[in-house]
Amino acid sequence: MGIEIEKIRGLFPVLHQEVHGKPLVYFDNAATTQKPQAVLDALNNYYSTDNSNIHRGAHALADRATRYFEESREAIQLFINARESAEVLFTKGTTESINLVASTFGRKFIGKGDEIIISTLEHHSNIVPWQMLCEEKGAILKVIPINDAGEILFDEFDKLLSPKTKMVSIVHASNALGTINPVKKVIAAAHAVGAKVLLDGAQSTSHLSIDVQDLDCDFLAFSAHKLYGPTGLGVLYGKREVLESMPPYQGGGEMIKEVTFEKTTYNEIPFKFEAGTPNIGDVIAFKAALDFVNAIGKEEIRQHEDELLRYANELLSQVKGFIPVGTAAEKVSVLSFNINAMHPYDVGMMLDANGIAVRTGHHCTQPLMKRLGLEGTVRASFAVYNSKSEIEKLAEGVSRIARIKNK
Amino acid sequence: MSSIQEVQDEIVSEFEILGDDKESTIYYIMELGGSLEEFPDNERIETNTIKGCQSKVWLIADEKDGKVHFKADSNTDITKGLITLLLRVLNYRIPEEIIKAELNFVERIGMGSIIGSQRSNGFASMIKQIKLYALAIQSKQNA
Numbered sequence: 001m002g003i004e005i006e007k008i009r010g011l012f013p014v015l016h017q018e019v020h021g022k023p024l025v026y027f028d029n030a031a032t033t034q035k036p037q038a039v040l041d042a043l044n045n046y047y048s049t050d051n052s053n054i055h056r057g058a059h060a061l062a063d064r065a066t067r068y069f070e071e072s073r074e075a076i077q078l079f080i081n082a083r084e085s086a087e088v089l090f091t092k093g094t095t096e097s098i099n100l101v102a103s104t105f106g107r108k109f110i111g112k113g114d115e116i117i118i119s120t121l122e123h124h125s126n127i128v129p130w131q132m133l134c135e136e137k138g139a140i141l142k143v144i145p146i147n148d149a150g151e152i153l154f155d156e157f158d159k160l161l162s163p164k165t166k167m168v169s170i171v172h173a174s175n176a177l178g179t180i181n182p183v184k185k186v187i188a189a190a191h192a193v194g195a196k197v198l199l200d201g202a203q204s205t206s207h208l209s210i211d212v213q214d215l216d217c218d219f220l221a222f223s224a225h226k227l228y229g230p231t232g233l234g235v236l237y238g239k240r241e242v243l244e245s246m247p248p249y250q251g252g253g254e255m256i257k258e259v260t261f262e263k264t265t266y267n268e269i270p271f272k273f274e275a276g277t278p279n280i281g282d283v284i285a286f287k288a289a290l291d292f293v294n295a296i297g298k299e300e301i302r303q304h305e306d307e308l309l310r311y312a313n314e315l316l317s318q319v320k321g322f323i324p325v326g327t328a329a330e331k332v333s334v335l336s337f338n339i340n341a342m343h344p345y346d347v348g349m350m351l352d353a354n355g356i357a358v359r360t361g362h363h364c365t366q367p368l369m370k371r372l373g374l375e376g377t378v379r380a381s382f383a384v385y386n387s388k389s390e391i392e393k394l395a396e397g398v399s400r401i402a403r404i405k406n407k
Numbered sequence: 408m409s410s411i412q413e414v415q416d417e418i419v420s421e422f423e424i425l426g427d428d429k430e431s432t433i434y435y436i437m438e439l440g441g442s443l444e445e446f447p448d449n450e451r452i453e454t455n456t457i458k459g460c461q462s463k464v465w466l467i468a469d470e471k472d473g474k475v476h477f478k479a480d481s482n483t484d485i486t487k488g489l490i491t492l493l494l495r496v497l498n499y500r501i502p503e504e505i506i507k508a509e510l511n512f513v514e515r516i517g518m519g520s521i522i523g524s525q526r527s528n529g530f531a532s533m534i535k536q537i538k539l540y541a542l543a544i545q546s547k548q549n550a
Contacts, residue, residue, distance in 0.1 A: 021428075021429075343483035343484065344482070345485065346483050346484045349485055
């Protein structure tokens with residue numbers, strides 16, 4: 001059974017508006033997805049009826065808030081098939097999740113001459129924290145090269161691996177090109193030399209079924225706001241034994257077992273890594289987002305988005321001057337492209353004038369753009385609520401814009 | 408030569424004809440860029456770029472008969488169009504006129520809503536750089 005698109009669109013209030021006098025076509029989903037009414041209601045309900053600080057509260061509201069908060073953690077555990085909910089930590093976002101690993105795991109286990117491997121496809125948030133760590137520790141950053149289609153060269157990755165490799169931190173699905181990396185193979189190869197693996201799941205978690213036990217990754221980082229949930233909330237999954245081996249991230253309340261002025265002992269996971277009052281309202285509302293995704297089903301979502309991507313490629317490849325960027329065999333629903341002789345900013349602004357929201361520029365992947373010899377791209381990224389008629393509007397818009405310089 | 412205010416009034420009336428249609432407004436701005444004076448390739452260097460612009464903008468200035476002569480370029484067509492508008496108002500004038508110029512056409516044509524807030528910041532940086540060049544040339548004249 002396919003997706004009932006009109007019913008789904010009806011759940012997203014923001015989609016029903018005009019931009020510059022044209023119906024909004026929202027194709028900037030890789031930057032952030034829109035939120036279904038259930039998420040908005042959950043936020044509103046929390047602040048209207050349950051708002052209270054969680055854990056250790058001796059009253060009914062604190063008890064309710066704590067219960068919903070921990071239910072959300074369990075929902076995430078099931079969503080990624082973690083062994084237990086204690087392996088699910090809350091952060092501000094993917095960026096903080098990666099920084100947490102770099103500064104705690106990195107601080108303890110990565111030293112002078114050790115090597116960290118990332119890929120050419122990485123977002124700046126999966127480059128800079130490791131560069132900072134390398135600078136501090138005298139470790140070495142190695143980069144997996146890619147082919148022109150935007151796929152990592154696995155054999156080259158294999159050559160980079162050695163007993164010196166302590167961490168492989170790699171994107172699951174590229175935000176700029178959509179490439180899905182062969183992460184299961186990457187993880188197995190990294191483990192064979194004793195390295196740990198962090199998966200940047202910012203883009204993959206909304207499109208693909210994720211099973212951290214099957215993948216066997218040591219860490220998975222992702223953001224709620226790219227998964228139909230609220231902004232300012234991220235998740236870090238880590239294997240229990242790895243998380244337990246790491247020092248805490250920040251000091252404060254919640255993360256302690258006992259504090260004296262002489263010595264502090266730390267709490268168990270996940271609380272050891274959650275100093276201070278967490279983002280309670282957003283955590284609780286995120287469960288509504290996961291319920292929304294689960295109700296439709298990851299497989300159905302994937303099929304729908306694949307079809308949108310296929311259709312967009314089919315229509316746009318007929319446009320004179322259309323240059324696709326990133327043509328990997330395995331992709332999530334991200335279509336990066338350029339128009340011959342036009343700057344992506346100009347194309348983006350012309351599309352905006354048509355009510356079509358896309359992203360233009362380097363997509364926080366400057367080294368990738370450099371490798372591809374590009375200043376940037378126009379990126380249209382599709383979500384479950386996008387329709388084929390919207391793809392047709394994109395194709396019409398691009399075709400009209402391309403004619404300016406490609407007669 | 409028309410005054411700065413007269414040129415601005417001209418621009419405003421041209422944009423009024425375009426009305427509210429954003430696509431044709433942008434298309435018009437992009438077309439304007441085509442009339443920009445050719446920019447020397449050897450001046451396309453980092454020191455001539457304007458900081459604070461999302462797209463690349465190069466701007467140089469020299470003095471001709473007591474007036475400031477600007478040349479500018481960009482790697483995006485919309486920005487080229489915006490530069491064309493600015494230079495139509497400010498090019499080939501004495502430094503004092505440029506320094507004192509009150510650029511009201513930007514607000515009057517609703518530039519902010521046409522090009523968005525990030526590009527508007529870049530536009531403001533361009534104006535600042537133009538005035539700085541005029542100041543530099545003025546102090547050279549007075550030296």
